[in-house]
Amino acid sequence: MTPPPARRRRTGANGAAPAHNLPRRGAVRRAQAITTYGVGSLIAVDHESFIVSGLDEAEQSWSHDESPRIHERRLARVLDVDYFRLPPASDDTSKDGLRVRRFPLMHFCPECNDLQRHRDFNPPAGRSVCGTCEVDLVPSRFVVACEAGHLGEFPYWQWVHRSTDRGATRAAQCDGKLKMRTSGRTSALRSILVSCACGQAPEVSMEGAFRRSALRDLGLKCQGTRPWLGASVPTQECGLPLRTLQRGSSALWQPVLKSALSIPPWSDGRSDPLAEHWAALREYDAREQVEIYLKGAFKGKCPVPLDEVMALLDAERAEEPDSESAPTFDHRYRALRNKEYERLRAGNDESEHSRNEQFVCENPLGDQSVLDPLGVTGPMLVKKLREVRALKAFTRLVDAESTTDSTEMPLSERPLRWLPAMEVRGEGVFLRLDEDRLGAWEKSVAVAARVERMRTAHQRVLEQRANDPSRVVPSPATPRMVLLHTLAHVLINEWSLEAGYPAAALRERLYAADDMAGVLVYTATSDSAGSLGGLVAQGEPETLGRTVRSAVHRAEWCSSDPLCMETEASGAGGINLAACHACVMLPETSCEHNNILLDRALLVGTPDDPRLGYFEGVLGQ
Template sequence: MDHESFVVSGLNKADEHWSTDEAPRIYERRLARILKVEHFRLPPASDEYSKDGIRVRRFPLMHSCPECNELRRHREFNPPSGRSICGTCEADLVPSRFVIACEVGHLDEFPYWHWVHRAAGRGTTTAGQCGGTLRLRTSGRSSSLRSILVSCSCGVPEVSMEGSFRKSALKDLGLRCRGTRPWLGTSVPAESCSRTPRTLQRGSSAVWQPVLKSALSIPPWSDGRADLLAPYWDRLRELDSRAEVEDRLKFVFGDDIPVPIDEVMALLAAEREEDPAGDEVRSFDHRYRALRSKEYERLRAGNDERERSRNEQFICETPLTSPAALDGTGVTGPMLVKKLREVRALKAFTRLADPNSATESYESALSETRLNWLPAMEVRGEGVFLRLAEDRLTAWEKLTAVIDRAERVRGAHRRLMEQWASDPTQVQPSPATPRMMLLHTLAHVLINEWSLDAGYPAAALRERLYADEEMAGLLVYTATSDSAGSLGGLVAQGEPEKLAPAIRSAVRRASWCSADPLCIETEASGTGGTNLAACHACVMLPETSCEHNNILLDRALLVGTPEDPSMGFFAEVLQH
């Protein structure tokens, strides 16, 4: 398998080969509702005891032999069954390093034949017409594309791969996207597509980016009792009265209704509270923000012992020690989330574009036909929730220097989104506000601090941000389901007597970077200039820990700049 390359299959026939034992159902009504599915399923793990597992398809099909240098489709080398070797040389075949993809999500083989025959004239020949055999070799002079050489036995001049990554390289060859979807299999017809594909490295992160959506299980949905009603919620929502709901449930379950009618009515009322009003109903982004808003309310309010059942999956309490220790830090309202459950669902995927900067039209479906479920995973752990002091935050947000820095990042992010969008007028507004960037950067420095103080690797912690006109909070929680995510020590960091010194230490640590003064004085950093004072030596985290792929960060908003230290939200903390 070391010399082979595969693409994970789509979900077209997953219902047939994913057994319920290995791929159990996962329920999270709030998330399922906005994603318009009935439930989720945990993808089956492939091990020696599994009956099936995740299926894959060979891609790319173009391979080369390092001995004879021939470049052909895999089957044309006549490899023995179950092996990927050249039938003549018996050397391990090497999958093509290059593939092509378009923004819509189509994926295809790199057009080597067109590339080497391009001197013959644009659009005058078709692949394979010359009858020659392609060869690929490396000159060994350097590791650049100039040293990768492609030739054809028909006698055309040998060419290098240099220039193949230009945005217009394939357009200059007269090639358009063929609309192929190899992850769905050969029986699925190609789609019509008028876009020009781009060349990518096979292992590049731009080839596939997941579109993940997640939700915390919060009361009244967090005790799991409503899971048995999952297939019927959409029908129940259409009913107006308690009597109609009761009649419907009796029709389905008889006299053994698994959830008391009072609880069903309370669940329906809670669900309707999250429904956006007016035109916002049509917007997925508004519905997703409503989901976050309800989580924020519950994290602020917590739940005491009287509200819990034995199966409660969300336990959020106020700290035992006095909050006075946090006075002067700008942080308030810490809550100890002693038990939480998060469901992360794979909604779709994108190519060539970050999901955070792509519109929904870019999202490629996981299956040819729509399913009533999506693949997902659930994480159970603990966390610490805290908020920023509103009075101090409101005054800070009005500072001209703060507004200017946030606007620079916002403009860069906007330009990046427009660059990838097919219709720039449909791009969503950038979330880069002073409040959001402050919370985001604070979450990063806290995770770095706790990874040093509490023994957690940074990759075992994750941020969840709540930032808009009415929210200013963040949740740091265990992000993995292995032992590193369940050490039990994270909640203890939320006690004010420990949280206050941790905030002060994190802010002081953020006031200096080993890349300073270059880092703090930079005019733009990160992808497309979507960061300011942020680098891997100070505030960046492992990608699994960050909600925004390490963009929209600026530690100057925390600590100020050498020219204007008072601009930092935590400037007073640094003075003591």
Template sequence: MTPPPARRRRTDPDRAPARSLLRRGAVRRSQMITTYGVGSLIAVDHESFVVSGLDGADTHWSEDESPRIHERRLARLLDVQYFRLPPASDETSKDGVRVRRFPVMHFCPECDELRRHRDFNPPPGRSVCGTCEVDLVPSRFVIACEGGHLDEFPYWHWVHRAAGTGSPTAGQCGGTLSLRTSGRSSSLRSVVVSCSCGVPEVSMEGSFRRNALKDLGLRCRGTRPWLGTSVPAEPCGHAPRTLQRGSSAVWQPVLKSALSIPPWSDGRADPLAEYWEELRKLNGRHEVEMCLKFLFKGESPVPVDEVMALLEAEREEDPEGEEAPTFDHRYRALRHKEYERLRAGNDERARSRDEQFVCETPLGDPAELHPLGITGPMLVKKLREVRALKAFTRLGDADASTEGREAALSTSELAWLPAMEVRGEGVFLRLDEDRLQEWERSTRVAARAERLRTAHERLMRQRATDPASVPPSPAGPRMVLLHTLAHVLVNEWSLDAGYPAGALRERLYADDTMAGILLYTATSDSAGSLGGLVAQGEPGRLALTIRAAVRRAEWCSADPLCVESDASGIGGTNLAACHACVMLPETSCEHNNMLLDRALLVGTPEDPRIGYFADVLS
């Protein structure tokens, strides 16, 4: 990572910097999507930075270190032309992911002064007190709002609050702030802020209350430090809240992903990535052919017949019966097409050498799974998933079913987004539709799912920008059942097959017409492509795994509290689910460990028949 150049340094934006910028540490490429993406805070040694926005990244990200990747279905969903991998730079690289110093407020542990970093007069390229020559410590506290804005903690207002917040001399008392620790305890009461102007010193106790800053008369200023100091603040009416600099609530990514499926999965359509919107507007084969000749000044790299087939495949993913489909409608249409392809597989004879999706029927007898209510297992021997960073949120986990309160990655519209591609393998299975519908008709099953749906919709309304436009919760009996089953299978494979739970990921296909799970390797390391997961999908072995997973889920070390819980998890969005039984690392779960209920798998002591696998246990 590299900080932005100083303002006085001017370079030609069309070429690389004249000299290498200062380096401030390194992170893995995948972390630039999931952990340290645009707008996040990152600690490097004793310094703290915010990852800069994507404005200008097209020019200072090298094409060799940050190549383009294509996934038309996801690009169309996110309204971009292509994606780019975050740069993988080395010691000879002139640039990388840029960062900016944040928070700016620092304190010196020797003289206890609390002021802006530049006011300490540090030597160039170092973060030390110019007087004491000891390392400066970035402020432990920042403030953020639900609109995605980020700002410095208002120390001056906090220490002068007894004098009134409406003082016209705010920040101009002429004194110097100090911060020290009394050492009596590790609580906020021991962190003391004072000012040399003579006001009584105060501790940081109470600064984390939800209305602590609102009571001071402070509102969010709408600052976006990741986009630079020259970017004007946004109007914002939210009340900011105090957070610790390293808190996970400071930054949560909004990720969207898609599988590469035929006819897009062989890479032949990549040269047309920038022209699809124009091609979709044309009528008939002749117009498409003439357009291709014009665009490529001669012969097209993709035959006209293939282009027509690709356009037809794209129209098949248009949401049916929607004149102005929302993002949620288009995302469901994308999932439906993946579900159809996973069910059908692809013929080996029709595969090219570059095919990135190989899905086959297992050799064993699928009838072994019928007593379990499982059908249609498929072995996904080769798959590619593209995950793109769409935006980010603050003060709450990103929810797959909401789009509100997302902070932008740049000040201007971009034709691309940062993304990662994962290549691996997986196992796809479905629930028997007849048995599933019979189970769903149970009023006791529906009642448990309704409790989760109500809690989830209440949580989404609280987080949404416009509560009236919140889409309905996906929570329903089959969705909660599929989600919980996916979790117990991942846990079982982590114990029985040696896969780390964090190396596996779920992809759920659940609505009135779908009832399937894809469990696949979620990392690009050696755990992702050795064939071990595909071997677990053979019907005989899969039946043993499901039986063992269900029996293991029958008991939790936190029972009876876990299974008898009326509500658990964030906002009561779980029932019988905890970290001792079905929860996974959050990178493996599509819904941040929400909408889980072990009772819908195995039942409860009072009512064992509500479990889908009750017959297996009996």
């Protein structure tokens, strides 16, 4: 083929180097930049594969017009950052957006069957085709990863030469070209055949590559590669066992997301100008010291009155966990939820605040005593709310809910004072369960035994997935947690029918602890579904009572019964009991726990033991 003409180097004004003008490779929604295609994840665009780059250059490359700052002090304090930024929303005139790098580099030509690095095919600039055959290259289906979050190319050379003496050494010395073909007999791995032109090793299939010990048997360990940070980033050998994964596997990237509701006194936006000063302000106790600092930082023109600054400092210190001398992240995050629960119970009347207030929570007008027979109490109408969800880190091979700091991979090579996040505004309904009735129900031996089965199964799964079982976090399964979780699911299903919301537009937020027993169901979407007002109307006591009764009666029967209700275990790892996609499971975007720890028998009981159900008395009404 005729080589392309030589390209002249473009220059900017006065001969300076031009600004980046990188080629576009598709688009993703803004919310996907933290939930599906965040830093370190693989993204397929047409027949090409890329990995989303780290955030080290994002401060300069992300336009502040397309990627503005957002503030949520309570969440920023827990995550130890100053502020958050929305992922860039690019249009046709944008100069930049989310940056990606090609990965995996190993590609396969379906015409000549060559298997080698992308650049070795000599593709024309901007295209991913074989320079000889002019057909589209196919990225490697297989990659390797470890539980520390590192990612690498599949070791094809070692795999081909594994049957020879000193396979790894021979592979390193081999100059032969790799070939890949499919026998076409089946779609199984045994039909994918790899060979080397050196002739020293037989043609081998990919069968067995996914065994846990497959790469360990070759003497291979993780080298600590982090391709999303670029080839210039030095790697340090990790040493953990490697696992083979398909390029599109859900275990390859899981986001560690943390969220918070904006509640008073932080919810009116007046404290946003102080975002980068809180760490310094917390060092001062005396009012005079705070005043001196503000005068220096803002040159005597602080936009927030001193009295408000002192009140905000007091509110922040009140949210610190007091049970630990050195509180962990989990303790701080739990304290954040505790404060939300208190505020949802107390309410925040709109008439007492300005139009900028982002959290409005009021008592319903109707008679709340109609809910007493249901064991439900304290409904609140959340007419306005704002939630900020931040991407803290990501994991590979490890359940994001059970992560520890050692299994979380940061989003950049050097520490940053910000994180990517999304903010959503909507409405919701908050309700609690009667503590006296709940306490008596929890003491039931049958209830405790049923939940213990779920907790044991969940703990076993967590330990199996962890590289160090001694550091596994305990399962959150308790009777009240599973009950609240299942109740939230049946309410979302009911409201999706009664109020016209798609189930994916509603989301749960659970408050389950020894001193908490509440659930918030809210619209958490950035589109118009968050401002229709239809969900708040469902929180009036009479309407809510009808909804709870209807949801509980609907949970009595599942189209998969009796199999669903009588099963000894369901779901991955047997973590659920009476729960399936035909009854209580939801779109995973609506669930805080990825559709695990669910059991509708705790709502309605079983045919053999109706007393298991918290709402047993409702079924006869």
